[in-house]
Amino acid sequence: MFPQDTGSPFDDIRQLVATLPGPNEGAREAALARQEQLVKPPGALGRLEAIAAHLSAWQGNSMPTVNRPMVAVFAATHGVAELGVSPYPGAVTKQMMATFTAGKAAVNQICATFDAGLRVFDLALDYPTPDITTNAALDEKACAATMAFGMEAIAGGSDLLCLGEMGIGNTTVAAALCHGLYGGTAEEWVGAGTGAAGEVLDRKIAAVRAAVAFHKDHLSDPLEVLRRLGGREIAAIAGAIIAARHEKVPVVLDGYVVTAAAAVLHAMNPSALDHCLAGHVSAEKAHRQLLDRLGLVPLLDLGMRLGEGSGAALSIGVVKAAVACHRGMATFAEAGVSEG
Numbered sequence: 177m178f179p180q181d182t183g184s185p186f187d188d189i190r191q192l193v194a195t196l197p198g199p200n201e202g203a204r205e206a207a208l209a210r211q212e213q214l215v216k217p218p219g220a221l222g223r224l225e226a227i228a229a230h231l232s233a234w235q236g237n238s239m240p241t242v243n244r245p246m247v248a249v250f251a252a253t254h255g256v257a258e259l260g261v262s263p264y265p266g267a268v269t270k271q272m273m274a275t276f277t278a279g280k281a282a283v284n285q286i287c288a289t290f291d292a293g294l295r296v297f298d299l300a301l302d303y304p305t306p307d308i309t310t311n312a313a314l315d316e317k318a319c320a321a322t323m324a325f326g327m328e329a330i331a332g333g334s335d336l337l338c339l340g341e342m343g344i345g346n347t348t349v350a351a352a353l354c355h356g357l358y359g360g361t362a363e364e365w366v367g368a369g370t371g372a373a374g375e376v377l378d379r380k381i382a383a384v385r386a387a388v389a390f391h392k393d394h395l396s397d398p399l400e401v402l403r404r405l406g407g408r409e410i411a412a413i414a415g416a417i418i419a420a421r422h423e424k425v426p427v428v429l430d431g432y433v434v435t436a437a438a439a440v441l442h443a444m445n446p447s448a449l450d451h452c453l454a455g456h457v458s459a460e461k462a463h464r465q466l467l468d469r470l471g472l473v474p475l476l477d478l479g480m481r482l483g484e485g486s487g488a489a490l491s492i493g494v495v496k497a498a499v500a501c502h503r504g505m506a507t508f509a510e511a512g513v514s515e516g
């Protein structure tokens with residue numbers, strides 16, 4: 177008898193998510209102790225102090241760095257976009273890829289502002305995933321392989337990973353993922369995306385409702401939710417979050433779409449996002465309630481609703497300043513300033 181390979185392509189992913197390393201509490205405590213000594217009233221830098229401690233804990237270093245921040249943008253195409261759920265045609269995804277390459281998108285300018293690297297990953301743009309209202313987006317093998325691609329894509333050395341996405345129709349996919357993971361109503365999870373209103377918005381709500389109804393008997397396993405209702409950029413982002421954790425790289429999430437990918441991991445392991453910061457809260461309707469569910473408090477709230485990693489990239493400025501203060505400020509003793 178030949179040995180049977182009964183393993184599922186998801187086995188390795190489940191193993192990685194079950195064995196995520198925890199924070200370095202010693203480094204966190206040393207960082208918090210240093211913050212108490214720095215030449216400022218204790219707590220006066222507010223959340224900047226917690227950000228420095230967060231980076232210490234997850235980099236495993238009481239003097240964390242943000243010398244090589246990287247924004248990784250994953251791009252994919254979605255069959256559901258053919259249902260008219262976005263005001264923009266699917267062709268925009270590829271056109272925006274060219275714009276990123278030319279250095280002319282919003283995220284390019286924000287990365288340049290903060291000396292952040294930008295890497296854009298094309299996930300088979302000529303082969304949209306099937307319409308999720310009548311099919312699974314991915315089979316198990318493709319979903320696991322795309323997650324593995326996302327893990328590899330972030331290799332190469334970075335001390336802060338910001339995640340972004342490009343994929344016309346993917347706010348519909350994000351809403352379907354949230355509706356699939358958390359229930360509620362389709363209306364509750366659907367927002368305007370790039371500007372859906374009127375009939376486009378009605379079609380979007382109907383598509384999210386139909387997708388979740390079609391897959392309803394298979395939504396108890398978060399990886400099934402991901403492969404059925406997701407898309408390639410979503411799967412790759414989930415993989416990148418896992419890999420960063422194993423490589424001691426703190427992560428900054430972007431808007432609704434990136435956070436929906438993160439939510440899949442949180443549903444598998446409630447501590448899976450402990451190394452992540454929410455870069456901002458998007459104006460996309462359901463983003464705030466999704467962040468609340470994940471216990472994430474956004475760094476910025478600027479009414480942005482762009483995607484492409486722009487909100488995460490913008491928060492690099494805040495994170496860099498937090499680390500610069502942590503590393504560069506004198507202690508009271510060093511500065512010869514009287515303590516209170």
Ligand SMILES: Cc1cc2ncn([C@H]3O[C@H](COP(=O)(O)O)[C@@H](O)[C@H]3O)c2cc1C
Binds near residue numbers: 341345
């Ligand atoms: C010119 C342009 C640039 C973008 N950059 C990011 N997105 C964003 O919009 C898309 C999601 O919205 P929806 O679900 O409504 O299609 C994603 O591709 C996202 O990153 C863009 C959209 C457009 C039109």
Ligand SMILES: O=C(O)c1cccnc1
Binds near residue numbers: 463
């Ligand atoms: O919040 C997001 O991720 C978002 C919002 C609008 C369009 N694209 C992405």
